[in-house]
Amino acid sequence: MGRYLARRLLAIVPVLFVLSLVSFTLIKLIPGDPAAVLAGINASPVDIGVMRHQMGLDRPLHVQYLRFVERAVAGDFGRSVRTTRPVRVEIAQGFSNTFQLATVSIVLATLVGLSLGCFAALRRYTIYDTLAMMTATLGVSAPVFWVGLMLIVLFSADLRLLPAAGNVGWASFILPAVALGLNSSGIIARMTRAGMVDTLSEDYVRTARSKGVTETAVVIRHALKNAMIPAITVLGLQYGYLLAGAAITETVFAWPGLGRLMVDSIGYRDYPVMQAGVLVVGVGFTLINLLADLGYAVVDPRIRYG
């Protein structure tokens, strides 16, 4: 297991390298000059030129890339063009807020999704199954910005129960987590149901029942673990996706997360933040997938890594 972990962690390095190269090049291809955006509409071309020089944008591309890599390896991603704060600080703030929201969302989505999926599987082929899966489909199909706005209108503006925007305390997690988690819970529900239906028809389940084990125990202790393998795959992917910063939800709820940071940076052509952001998201995604793989080992004793 230790060697496996070490191999997997080492494999992140080439991934990072390719990511940095690709993101650096692609970002430079986007039209729009950050020096001009920063200088504003009333600046003269001379001032914009000075700013370009200060930002190092007048050097040849490969020189810019090497400087970037040199500093990145030392942990210095430069300063945000938009806020002048170190990119490290911007990304850390964004990531921390997104991490909190994504984790709450995925926990919520998992609880709801697993329960719904199990419920549907236990009552498979009945009307309850159909209704449950319809709910799951609705969750997947509802556009997140609409759901978010509707939640805000109802719970903030009309009922005054919950805050509309920002990370201002644990109550402010509820609406964005529901909006974000809705999508994931639908997917997890469907995968869980599928896995459960398969598992419940297995021989060992029949054996457990005939041994006199209660239905609840059968479901939770025996069937669920195995049914969860496809769900874990999906969970991992969903969590990774959420960690990349659900930009739309974060914009609607003014959540100071990574997604919103990336969107704002793109609008501003804030290259340093964009480049660091892509790297962070890449690493995050890779680590999540690693966790998911490890999760299989927890759930299924047949799976061993060496």
Add this chain to the structure above:
Amino acid sequence: MSSRSNFDAVLKTVVAVSLVVAVLGFPGAWVQTGTAFSAQRQVLRYVEGTDVTPIDPAYCVDTPTSSIIHLVYDNLVMFRAPDMQVVPDLATSWKIGADRKTWTFTLRSGVRFTDGTPANADAVVYSIERVANPKNASPYRTLFDEVASVKSLNDTTVQIITKDPYPSLLDALGQVGGGIVSPTAAKPYEADPRRFGEHPVGSGPFEVRSWVPGQQTVLVRNPDYWGKPPALDEIDWRGVPDASVREAMVKSGEADIIAKAPIQDLNALRKVPGIKVLAESSMYMVNIELNNQAKPLDDVRVRRALNYAINKEAIVKDLLFGYGRVNDSPLPFGVQFRVALTPYPYDPAKAKALLAEAGASKFTLNLWAPHGRYMQDSQIGEAVANYLQAVGITVKYRVWEWAPYMQALNAPDRMALLLGRATPGTDFTMTRQYSKTAWNLYNIGLFYDPQVEKLIAEARIEFDEGTRAKLYAEAQRRVWEDAPYIFLDNQDQLYALRDTVHGFQTLPDEFVYLEGVHIGQ
């Protein structure tokens, strides 16, 4: 056996941890939304559409942050409501020498920055030089183009000598770029001056307690402020991008004031108990700036025809929901010496006739507009495109994202660009937009009329207000007849406030006077 206990263990741990976190976090569940106002502390929650950028007079280019700059820093002089008149701020009085180029400003004595250092003449000199220094690449560098030298004669006297007689010096000093910073606080950042915004130090009615971009900026009352102390103890300033969400916040009481209230919901908002709506004229004028050197736009008949072809009243009524007015001057609303002229009426027949006369009945026009920068910008662009098609012009309409649009402003094949401008200061606006000296700088329309040029140059050095007024009036009339733009509209600035907020005022340049606000029943 081991896998079962593994799994159970994981499950139990997760559940236990969540419960503990939820219970521990309960007391801090939610920041008070202040449905009842506290007599103890006056805290104003102000919500804008964008985040606060570095709070530095030399580098702030967005309007909302400019309001914060005015709250945190003093200038020598400031603009005041309601009509943008210039009044003393850090300077108590000034004298202009017989050569009309030497200005002597007397400063208030005993003023200190919030870091304790004196806000004296040296600080004024430092601040102005910081902006004017080309190495610092400040977007406001050209504000002080006319300044030949700035010196401190003693602690409370600043002498500014201009290159030519320049009555607009006061306009320059009152703008954001004229904010006075603490040299002690700014000096450590001289190698990278843009970083001063991380630790802003001024001498204004408020100081910055914390600035976390993306989350919130907290301003607190400056206890050592030399002027009338503001009633507010604290201002919590946040940026929430979605207008509907801002609306929800003011309705629920989570925000006391929201800026840029959604225009389509304003009439409904007015009827909500506990909320009042404020629609004030803004200096922002939105026009279609035409490339006066591109055929056939170089023919004044064609440019006038384009003006006759658009139903501007309809645009204001239907796209701006009445929150604006048809532009009736080349100068923005609220600027000194502005005269109201007659807008080109909607007359498509006349437009077609003029086009025929100029031999331009059928030509292709590139019409460009940004999206999301100004109120209803791309929608207005579309409407204009339709009106122009209706008089026989083939319109190639393109919507741009803001960052590439800024570069498109100087593209050689530009023909018609939708742009919003608001520059306080008559001379600045006339020079920037209508003078040949600003060709390929701000005068992207490449407009040039030798008569107008002469008038601008004369008015710029004329100290007598009556004469200046006449010169600018004539210049405006000529520019209006030359129709370098399709003149469109002046927008309103839209705010929604809770009933408990009193004393809220704004200026046409969208500077919000929070120092006069108090919260009460």
